[in-house]
Amino acid sequence: MPEPDPLAAVAVATGVRRPAAHVATIASVARVTLQTIADEVGVSRMTVSNAFNRPDQLSAPMREKILATADRLGYTGPDPTARALVRGSTGAVGVLLTDDLAYGFRDAVATDFLAAVADELRPTGLSLTLLSSEGRDGVVPARDVAVDGVLVFSCSLDSTARDWLVKRGLPLVLVDQEPDPAFPSVRIDDYHGARLAAQHVVDLGHRRVGILISGGSPGTVGRLADPRRDAEGWKYVSRRRLAGFLDVLEPAGATVVVHHVDQYGDRVAAEQARLMLGSDARPTAILAYSDVLAAGGLRAAEELGLTVPGDLSVVGFDDNPLATRVRPELTTVRQDAYAKGTSAARALTASLRAAKADRPVEPVEVVLPTELVVRESSGPAPG
Amino acid sequence: MPEPDPLAAVAVATGVRRPAAHVATIASVARVTLQTIADEVGVSRMTVSNAFNRPDQLSAPMREKILATADRLGYTGPDPTARALVRGSTGAVGVLLTDDLAYGFRDAVATDFLAAVADELRPTGLSLTLLSSEGRDGVVPARDVAVDGVLVFSCSLDSTARDWLVKRGLPLVLVDQEPDPAFPSVRIDDYHGARLAAQHVVDLGHRRVGILISGGSPGTVGRLADPRRDAEGWKYVSRRRLAGFLDVLEPAGATVVVHHVDQYGDRVAAEQARLMLGSDARPTAILAYSDVLAAGGLRAAEELGLTVPGDLSVVGFDDNPLATRVRPELTTVRQDAYAKGTSAARALTASLRAAKADRPVEPVEVVLPTELVVRESSGPAPG
DNA sequence: ATCGGTAACTTGACCGATACAGAAACCTCC
DNA sequence: GGAGGTTTCTGTATCGGTCAAGTTACCGAT
Numbered sequence: 038m039p040e041p042d043p044l045a046a047v048a049v050a051t052g053v054r055r056p057a058a059h060v061a062t063i064a065s066v067a068r069v070t071l072q073t074i075a076d077e078v079g080v081s082r083m084t085v086s087n088a089f090n091r092p093d094q095l096s097a098p099m100r101e102k103i104l105a106t107a108d109r110l111g112y113t114g115p116d117p118t119a120r121a122l123v124r125g126s127t128g129a130v131g132v133l134l135t136d137d138l139a140y141g142f143r144d145a146v147a148t149d150f151l152a153a154v155a156d157e158l159r160p161t162g163l164s165l166t167l168l169s170s171e172g173r174d175g176v177v178p179a180r181d182v183a184v185d186g187v188l189v190f191s192c193s194l195d196s197t198a199r200d201w202l203v204k205r206g207l208p209l210v211l212v213d214q215e216p217d218p219a220f221p222s223v224r225i226d227d228y229h230g231a232r233l234a235a236q237h238v239v240d241l242g243h244r245r246v247g248i249l250i251s252g253g254s255p256g257t258v259g260r261l262a263d264p265r266r267d268a269e270g271w272k273y274v275s276r277r278r279l280a281g282f283l284d285v286l287e288p289a290g291a292t293v294v295v296h297h298v299d300q301y302g303d304r305v306a307a308e309q310a311r312l313m314l315g316s317d318a319r320p321t322a323i324l325a326y327s328d329v330l331a332a333g334g335l336r337a338a339e340e341l342g343l344t345v346p347g348d349l350s351v352v353g354f355d356d357n358p359l360a361t362r363v364r365p366e367l368t369t370v371r372q373d374a375y376a377k378g379t380s381a382a383r384a385l386t387a388s389l390r391a392a393k394a395d396r397p398v399e400p401v402e403v404v405l406p407t408e409l410v411v412r413e414s415s416g417p418a419p420g
Numbered sequence: 421m422p423e424p425d426p427l428a429a430v431a432v433a434t435g436v437r438r439p440a441a442h443v444a445t446i447a448s449v450a451r452v453t454l455q456t457i458a459d460e461v462g463v464s465r466m467t468v469s470n471a472f473n474r475p476d477q478l479s480a481p482m483r484e485k486i487l488a489t490a491d492r493l494g495y496t497g498p499d500p501t502a503r504a505l506v507r508g509s510t511g512a513v514g515v516l517l518t519d520d521l522a523y524g525f526r527d528a529v530a531t532d533f534l535a536a537v538a539d540e541l542r543p544t545g546l547s548l549t550l551l552s553s554e555g556r557d558g559v560v561p562a563r564d565v566a567v568d569g570v571l572v573f574s575c576s577l578d579s580t581a582r583d584w585l586v587k588r589g590l591p592l593v594l595v596d597q598e599p600d601p602a603f604p605s606v607r608i609d610d611y612h613g614a615r616l617a618a619q620h621v622v623d624l625g626h627r628r629v630g631i632l633i634s635g636g637s638p639g640t641v642g643r644l645a646d647p648r649r650d651a652e653g654w655k656y657v658s659r660r661r662l663a664g665f666l667d668v669l670e671p672a673g674a675t676v677v678v679h680h681v682d683q684y685g686d687r688v689a690a691e692q693a694r695l696m697l698g699s700d701a702r703p704t705a706i707l708a709y710s711d712v713l714a715a716g717g718l719r720a721a722e723e724l725g726l727t728v729p730g731d732l733s734v735v736g737f738d739d740n741p742l743a744t745r746v747r748p749e750l751t752t753v754r755q756d757a758y759a760k761g762t763s764a765a766r767a768l769t770a771s772l773r774a775a776k777a778d779r780p781v782e783p784v785e786v787v788l789p790t791e792l793v794v795r796e797s798s799g800p801a802p803g
Numbered sequence: 804a805t806c807g808g809t810a811a812c813t814t815g816a817c818c819g820a821t822a823c824a825g826a827a828a829c830c831t832c833c
Numbered sequence: 834g835g836a837g838g839t840t841t842c843t844g845t846a847t848c849g850g851t852c853a854a855g856t857t858a859c860c861g862a863t
Binding site: 111113114116117118119120121122127128129131137138139141142143148149151152153155156158159160161162164165166167168169172173174176178180181182183201204205206362 | 494496497499500501502503504505510511512514520521522524525526531532534535536538539541542543544545547548549550551552555556557559561563564565566584587588589745
């Protein structure tokens with residue numbers, strides 16, 4: 038044991054057993070390749086290759102014989118890497134996520150989207166590789182991992198990762214990204230959805246409205262002096278939702294306060310909501326970038342002894358399953374993340390086919406509708 | 421900025437639109453490789469390679485020059501596939517799931533596990549490839565996708581997929597699988613956990629107990645004539661949990677009925693639970709293979725007008741977040757899926773290092789503890 | 804003047820396959 | 834019986850790199 042075993046601690050704590058020294062046999066023996074089998078059977082390497090890939094190119098008995106000796110010698114079939122090199126395709130497509138891959142398993146909207154992608158990919162036999170936007174040790178997944186195409190799902194603002202993918206000339210589908218005519222894109226109508234949410238609170242008589250948003254650069258915290266300007270370099274979705282909110286609120290003559298949530302999560306959102314609600318002319322309604330942030334708003338309200346929707350209305354976005362788990366249940370803007378996944382995967386497989394046939398990709402742009410779902414967290418402005 | 425949103429109309433009307441013919445440029449031009457740049461700069465291919473991989477092998481000015489022309493020519497850096505072939509490593513590890521990949525995004529236990537894996541892999545820069553146990557079109561991911569190692573997480577019973585992985589000689593970590601001394605394995609103490617659950621209902625006085633289990637071959641439906649025997653070819657976890665249940669119930673003199681749930685899900689579980697509870701000498705307690713199945717039990721009880729835990733006790737397994745979302749909250753056996761993921765990922769990276777150094781893998785076997793969590797769904801036997 | 808050492812590149816082999824263009828044997832048919 | 838078409842298998846080039854072992858040229862030290 039050259040280094041302290043990282044598992045030792047777990048082991049002690051939990052009762053680890055080390056099985057007897059029945060150690061895995063490392064096959065340091067010369068590797069079995071097509072050539073090995075070719076030599077053994079006495080045919081050319083090419084014939085062996087054909088036995089695996091094109092049964093019609095050789096006689097049945099010969100194929101049998103080859104397959105049998107391949108089996109006997111412990112050959113596993115053509116090496117995926119070598120095959121990928123010469124064929125120019127790997128059998129896997131990527132999904133570009135943020136630098137935090139686990140996000141793809143934790144956020145309900147993301148899992149919904151990814152489940153749809155998986156479902157849609159199933160009949161194609163393609164595997165799914167999760168790519169983080171930031172690698173370590175000089176490894177940049179977007180540049181260094183072999184895939185046939187990528188769904189650009191959620192990446193950091195600057196996203197050099199995305200640029201690498203573009204440079205590589207990979208078939209791409211942009212999901213919830215600033216559309217680019219060069220690639221198919223799939224997204225939801227964030228702008229319209231945000232307008233619906235804003236109109237809803239305006240209709241309820243609210244004229245002091247707080248906005249909880251995220252997706253800005255990491256430095257940005259707290260209240261924004263000039264939201265429109267500040268948001269310029271932000272994540273596309275954030276920009277669109279913010280624009281939707283403001284485009285309704287401002288003409289309605291509402292007083293708007295925008296707070297930026299630095300780290301995505303209800304805790305941090307609650308913090309900002311507290312700041313927002315602590316001010317003298319506190320908002321009577323909060324529009325949140327997402328249900329997760331809205332949940333933070335609810336939490337803050339509870340802590341401050343404000344009733345929802347009596348003293349404060351809170352509107353979320355996404356219709357995350359979370360929305361019906363919190364109390365009061367969230368009024369929110371529904372998006373269909375599953376449909377988004379389906380469309381995205383479909384667009385990607387189409388692009389893959391096009392690339393293989395050397396056809397130009399058909400520039401599809403899907404915009405899925407959003408709709409307002411009124412539940413318990415919104416009501417008439419107080420007073 | 422308050423421009424009329426160009427997409428709003430489209431979204432409402434159709435949801436789909438095709439941008440003008442600004443088609444993606446398919447780079448049918450000869451591809452840019454190391455050689456292209458080498459020729460342009462007037463050095464050997466190897467020097468260009470070194471410019472990217474070993475800065476210390478050439479002079480700084482030369483490196484600058486190479487990098488500059490590489491950039492000018494639109495070179496993306498060494499091709500991942502070619503590099504993988506010659507280096508013998510791909511930069512991605514796999515997770516073998518069932519034939520239904522989406523399961524990995526839908527089941528809370530699975531997402532928890534996978535999130536941990538992602539977290540643990542983050543500092544390594546490795547990407548995560550989801551492998552389905554069954555491919556289509558003659559594609560078998562376990563055989564045909566290039567990865568450096570695999571977490572064998574949940575695969576169908578027969579699992580030729582697993583066999584392929586073994587044959588390929590890949591570093592493997594078995595998670596919740598029948599342990600094999602040749603590979604590190606990580607699992608939870610299913611047997612002990614099941615005993616705890618069974619002992620709990622026995623202690624509460626229950627002597628007629630139903631078991632809802634899954635993980636048998638697809639054909640198996642409904643009540644099992646001889647559970648011990650029937651379970652022989654089952655999924656490891658299912659076998660262990662069933663054994664734990666029976667090893668406590670039988671000595672206690674309980675009457676046991678075992679129903680197998682063919683398709684994992686609360687709907688189908690509810691169906692079996694109804695059958696079970698419809699019989700004359702109906703069980704007073706149900707032990708479920710998982711919280712998901714237990715939720716089915718609750719549902720059936722409600723439909724039949726039985727109160728829980730008054731008329732019927734229900735005990736789950738896993739301590740899925742679901743357990744505290746259903747009413748009454750489930751008594752269950754807690755497992756730490758996140759810790760499982762952490763250990764598994766750690767064991768895999770250790771195996772990877774060992775393989776690279778041509779050392780034998782250290783045969784670790786981690787068994788994580790399980791504990792009973794008593795909530796509202798279990799109570800004294802009626803009568 | 805010779806020698807060893809090193810910085811800076813180059814050479815040739817090889818990773819494990821597949822594509823494509825033959826070539827040899829085998830039919831078939833008039 | 835030979836043209837023409839198949840079937841079945843072989844040879845060679847190539848995919849885009851990296852590795853290990855050279856080859857120069859230059860430099861200070863003996």
